[in-house]
Amino acid sequence: MLQDSLLQVRDLLERHRVLEQLTHSQEVPNRELLEALQRRQNVAELHHKLRALHPADLAHILEALPAEDRRIVWSEAEPAKAAEVLVELPRPVRDGLLEGTSPERQRSILARMDADDIAYVAESVDGGVLEEVYRALDAPSRVWVESSVSWPEGSVGALMTSDVVSVREEWTVERCLAEIRLRGRLPRQADALFVVDSRNVLRGAVRLQDVLVSGPDAAVSALMDDQVVGFTPDDRAAQAAAAFQRYDLVSAPVVDDRGKVVGRVTVDAVMDFLRREAELRALKSAGLSGEEDLFAPVWASARNRWAWLAVNLVTAFLASRVIGLFSGTIERLVALATLMPVVASVGGNTGNQTVALLVRALALDQVTPGNVRHLVVKELGVGIVNGVVWGTVMGFFAWMLYRSAALGAVMAAAILLNLLVAAVAGLAVPFLLQRQGRDPAQGASVLLTFTTDGMGFLIFLGLARLLLVP
Amino acid sequence: MLQDSLLQVRDLLERHRVLEQLTHSQEVPNRELLEALQRRQNVAELHHKLRALHPADLAHILEALPAEDRRIVWSEAEPAKAAEVLVELPRPVRDGLLEGTSPERQRSILARMDADDIAYVAESVDGGVLEEVYRALDAPSRVWVESSVSWPEGSVGALMTSDVVSVREEWTVERCLAEIRLRGRLPRQADALFVVDSRNVLRGAVRLQDVLVSGPDAAVSALMDDQVVGFTPDDRAAQAAAAFQRYDLVSAPVVDDRGKVVGRVTVDAVMDFLRREAELRALKSAGLSGEEDLFAPVWASARNRWAWLAVNLVTAFLASRVIGLFSGTIERLVALATLMPVVASVGGNTGNQTVALLVRALALDQVTPGNVRHLVVKELGVGIVNGVVWGTVMGFFAWMLYRSAALGAVMAAAILLNLLVAAVAGLAVPFLLQRQGRDPAQGASVLLTFTTDGMGFLIFLGLARLLLVP
Numbered sequence: 020m021l022q023d024s025l026l027q028v029r030d031l032l033e034r035h036r037v038l039e040q041l042t043h044s045q046e047v048p049n050r051e052l053l054e055a056l057q058r059r060q061n062v063a064e065l066h067h068k069l070r071a072l073h074p075a076d077l078a079h080i081l082e083a084l085p086a087e088d089r090r091i092v093w094s095e096a097e098p099a100k101a102a103e104v105l106v107e108l109p110r111p112v113r114d115g116l117l118e119g120t121s122p123e124r125q126r127s128i129l130a131r132m133d134a135d136d137i138a139y140v141a142e143s144v145d146g147g148v149l150e151e152v153y154r155a156l157d158a159p160s161r162v163w164v165e166s167s168v169s170w171p172e173g174s175v176g177a178l179m180t181s182d183v184v185s186v187r188e189e190w191t192v193e194r195c196l197a198e199i200r201l202r203g204r205l206p207r208q209a210d211a212l213f214v215v216d217s218r219n220v221l222r223g224a225v226r227l228q229d230v231l232v233s234g235p236d237a238a239v240s241a242l243m244d245d246q247v248v249g250f251t252p253d254d255r256a257a258q259a260a261a262a263f264q265r266y267d268l269v270s271a272p273v274v275d276d277r278g279k280v281v282g283r284v285t286v287d288a289v290m291d292f293l294r295r296e297a298e299l300r301a302l303k304s305a306g307l308s309g310e311e312d313l314f315a316p317v318w319a320s321a322r323n324r325w326a327w328l329a330v331n332l333v334t335a336f337l338a339s340r341v342i343g344l345f346s347g348t349i350e351r352l353v354a355l356a357t358l359m360p361v362v363a364s365v366g367g368n369t370g371n372q373t374v375a376l377l378v379r380a381l382a383l384d385q386v387t388p389g390n391v392r393h394l395v396v397k398e399l400g401v402g403i404v405n406g407v408v409w410g411t412v413m414g415f416f417a418w419m420l421y422r423s424a425a426l427g428a429v430m431a432a433a434i435l436l437n438l439l440v441a442a443v444a445g446l447a448v449p450f451l452l453q454r455q456g457r458d459p460a461q462g463a464s465v466l467l468t469f470t471t472d473g474m475g476f477l478i479f480l481g482l483a484r485l486l487l488v489p
Numbered sequence: 490m491l492q493d494s495l496l497q498v499r500d501l502l503e504r505h506r507v508l509e510q511l512t513h514s515q516e517v518p519n520r521e522l523l524e525a526l527q528r529r530q531n532v533a534e535l536h537h538k539l540r541a542l543h544p545a546d547l548a549h550i551l552e553a554l555p556a557e558d559r560r561i562v563w564s565e566a567e568p569a570k571a572a573e574v575l576v577e578l579p580r581p582v583r584d585g586l587l588e589g590t591s592p593e594r595q596r597s598i599l600a601r602m603d604a605d606d607i608a609y610v611a612e613s614v615d616g617g618v619l620e621e622v623y624r625a626l627d628a629p630s631r632v633w634v635e636s637s638v639s640w641p642e643g644s645v646g647a648l649m650t651s652d653v654v655s656v657r658e659e660w661t662v663e664r665c666l667a668e669i670r671l672r673g674r675l676p677r678q679a680d681a682l683f684v685v686d687s688r689n690v691l692r693g694a695v696r697l698q699d700v701l702v703s704g705p706d707a708a709v710s711a712l713m714d715d716q717v718v719g720f721t722p723d724d725r726a727a728q729a730a731a732a733f734q735r736y737d738l739v740s741a742p743v744v745d746d747r748g749k750v751v752g753r754v755t756v757d758a759v760m761d762f763l764r765r766e767a768e769l770r771a772l773k774s775a776g777l778s779g780e781e782d783l784f785a786p787v788w789a790s791a792r793n794r795w796a797w798l799a800v801n802l803v804t805a806f807l808a809s810r811v812i813g814l815f816s817g818t819i820e821r822l823v824a825l826a827t828l829m830p831v832v833a834s835v836g837g838n839t840g841n842q843t844v845a846l847l848v849r850a851l852a853l854d855q856v857t858p859g860n861v862r863h864l865v866v867k868e869l870g871v872g873i874v875n876g877v878v879w880g881t882v883m884g885f886f887a888w889m890l891y892r893s894a895a896l897g898a899v900m901a902a903a904i905l906l907n908l909l910v911a912a913v914a915g916l917a918v919p920f921l922l923q924r925q926g927r928d929p930a931q932g933a934s935v936l937l938t939f940t941t942d943g944m945g946f947l948i949f950l951g952l953a954r955l956l957l958v959p
Contacts, residue, residue, distance in 0.1 A: 026857065073735070082853075083855040083856070083857060084860070207737065227698065228675040231675075232666065263760070265545040269739055289760075291734065294763070298849055302849065304845075305842050306838055306842055307842050311846060313850050313855060314863060317867060317870035317871050320867065328839060328842075329879075332835060332879060332883060335831045335834035335835060336886065338830065340827075342827040346823040346827065349826050353816040353820045353826075354813075357813045360833070364805035364808075364938070368776055369798060371776065372775050374775065375774075376781060379771065383549070383552075384553075385783060387495060389499050390554070397784065397785075401794070405791050409802060412802070465838070
């Protein structure tokens with residue numbers, strides 16, 4: 020269905036383009052009138068389509084369009100819709116679109132956002148425009164936006180919203196309902212009302228469903244659960260997300276260090292955070308510096324990939340120097356040059372399996388000083404089993420291929436030893452990255468492959484020099 | 490805090506072990522009495538600790554314990570707690586624990602589960618026990634469990650629960666509240682009541698907060714939203730998860746092909762699904778067949794890694810045959826053997842960057858026939874930029890190292906060409922895997938590296954034979 024909308028929008032854009040070309044290339048009688056008519060109808064159709072789309076769907080379609088089409092659709096979206104779409108877009112796409120948007124339009128889009136959303140997109144907005152928008156806000160909203168912007172990415176503060184309904188311990192259910200009716204609506208994804216005392220300090224929470232089934236005279240204090248999972252703004256967002264998953268939360272209060280309620284985290288924000296994290300991790304472990312717009316300009320994309328490409332070149336070059344040490348040996352037995360990449364490749368592959376398991380365990384906080392020894396023993400055990408099995412297989416192939424049992428034996432031994440290296444490096448690299456305060460997945464693959472390549476070449480060619488080429 | 494609990498449990502286990510050793514090794518006067526006392530206190534302490542833990546936390550601790558400790562803690566958990574813990578454990582850990590659990594205990598644990606949870610863990614339970622448990626269920630629950638078990642993993646059917654509260658279109662709010670009071674409680678994560686007609690066909694939904702602020706005489710039909718996002722049991726779970734993320738849902742109805750409500754999907758199930766998917770994808774793209782218990786036996790772990798290791802061995806071996814074709818060339822210029830892994834490695838690294846981007850785009854349904862051309866042009870552009878920049882750098886190094894400008898030129902040209910191969914293969918491999926109905930991430934890395942290794946060797950050694958070694 021969403022895919023259909025994407026295709027329809029693409030179709031309208033195609034007609035739009037054909038018309039543009041007509042305007043510039045052909046002489047038609049009454050051309051201008053005809054075109055103006057056609058064009059208006061086409062744009063009207065596009066407008067109609069855009070109005071009917073859910074903001075999240077429109078964001079998704081924008082992301083899937085090449086830069087030029089994206090600009091056309093974006094410029095045709097009404098400011099109110101554009102405001103809702105903007106918060107749904109990934110950062111690089113949002114930055115790109117706002118760069119090409121006039122300050123006037125930016126202003127009229129931001130005027131339709133609430134304080135939470137302004138804070139969320141603030142970094143992508145033109146500085147001058149942001150100043151004006153700030154000035155137009157009422158005082159509490161301004162304070163909120165300014166404090167929100169200061170929370171670092173990855174903190175609960177950056178995730179929370181100001182949209183909180185709190186009730187007082189001494190109230191009755193009837194009083195709570197009156198309060199809610201006064202506000203007109205409850206915030207999104209509110210499954211509970213937060214209970215505070217006269218100083219706004221969190222005392223507990225009342226679930227909406229308990230309010231629902233109680234009589235109007237029931238006391239909040241009687242319905243209240245005082246064991247509420249809450250966070251502070253500088254808790255790590257990942258920690259909050261784990262709590263949401265573990266305790267099946269829908270919303271949770273955020274309190275400052277004096278226990279006062281300052282905001283609320285909801286499950287939709289947590290899900291967006293988790294998705295972004297999972298995507299970033301996948302991109303980073305492949306050696307990209309961060310999110311990349313699918314249709315980013317070539318130069319921007321190339322730069323996003325340079326950091327780890329450079330590291331990879333250096334490590335590949337160093338590993339190749341190991342081979343350089345044995346050039347005399349290779350000269351006398353060229354078969355070695357043919358077989359050595361196999362030893363390196365198998366080590367890299369199995370090492371990356373260990374890395375993937377350990378990265379998951381570290382992310383879930385499952386590794387403790389007490390169980391590290393078990394882990395090491397197990398991974399070495401797997402290395403020995405796989406090394407014996409697959410080393411024998413490959414050794415046999417090498418023997419048959421080059422009619423040399425000794426070469427086969429060297430091959431088998433090298434694969435076994437390199438799988439042990441891979442097990443140790445596969446555990447050590449993520450550990451060391453984490454101890455350095457880095458993401459254990461980031462670049463782990465490049466560092467691991469460096470180790471298994473270098474050691475693979477060293478072990479295989481070293482054994483060959485010792486045993487085969489006297 | 491959770492980490493603390495884990496350490497406390499480990500500590501209790503340690504004392505438990507010391508005591509066990511004492512029992513078997515030392516002669517102490519009044520030994521038996523003393524031990525019985527100490528042991529009882531120790532176990533009592535463990536019991537106390539276990540009782541205080543949230544089931545999800547206990548599951549987490551179990552997962553982080555080596556097999557032996559895990560069995561002790563598991564056997565000490567009371568059946569009611571064990572029932573709640575079981576559904577929180579990942580499949581391999583659950584399977585392992587239930588294998589070592591007596592049929593009697595399995596029976597008493599399952600007796601404390603509701604139909605949803607029984608269906609969820611059914612595949613891990615002993616067949617005989619399951620039969621008995623089925624027979625003890627009332628008819629509707631039995632039908633539910635049997636139909637749930639038949640939904641394949643990855644379908645909405647496997648994700649949904651039977652815990653639905655529906656109300657009738659013609660009811661008033663008062664009647665709805667009476668119905669809820671009659672049930673005593675609302676199901677977990679209910680943010681809305683589903684509205685059905687007399688044939689149980691879904692008509693819409695009423696949000697709890699609207700019920701809350703309406704008077705008792707308000708009609709359900711007036712409060713009802715008839716544009717509800719719903720699913721059928723054989724929709725893909727991934728599709729439902731995307732809808733939950735896009736439209737910020739907390740719960741959604743599941744209907745059969747006649748529109749009758751058959752179940753409900755909640756955001757906690759969706760989050761668990763997404764987390765498992767993200768983890769599985771990370772493990773699979775590293776070449777593991779599936780989830781692996783951190784403390785699985787060595788043999789089980791080795792087998793989990795064999796499938797892709799075998800594929801990797803075959804592809805590495807094939808790539809090495811390419812080198813075999815040029816053994817004469819290498820014999821005359823050993824520097825080639827040293828430099829060739831660099832060409833291969835850079836290709837593999839950049840190709841995997843393209844794969845990571847494309848896998849994300851495919852997962853988000855962002856690739857359409859209309860934008861493929863843009864993607865190809867962009868990735869080839871990035872390949873050319875990176876190839877010229879880094880090819881020049883590496884060519885220069887090779888020139889300096891071996892004092893041969895011609896060798897440097899071959900190196901530079903080979904890197905540029907292999908980066909173009911990497912761009913094409915990085916796009917083609919995930920596409921082809923998807924067209925075959927497979928996960929585009931699964932094994933993409935092994936297939937890509939095969940291409941970039943093989944072509945890297947072929948291009949570099951081929952150019953060298955043409956230009957350097959006449």
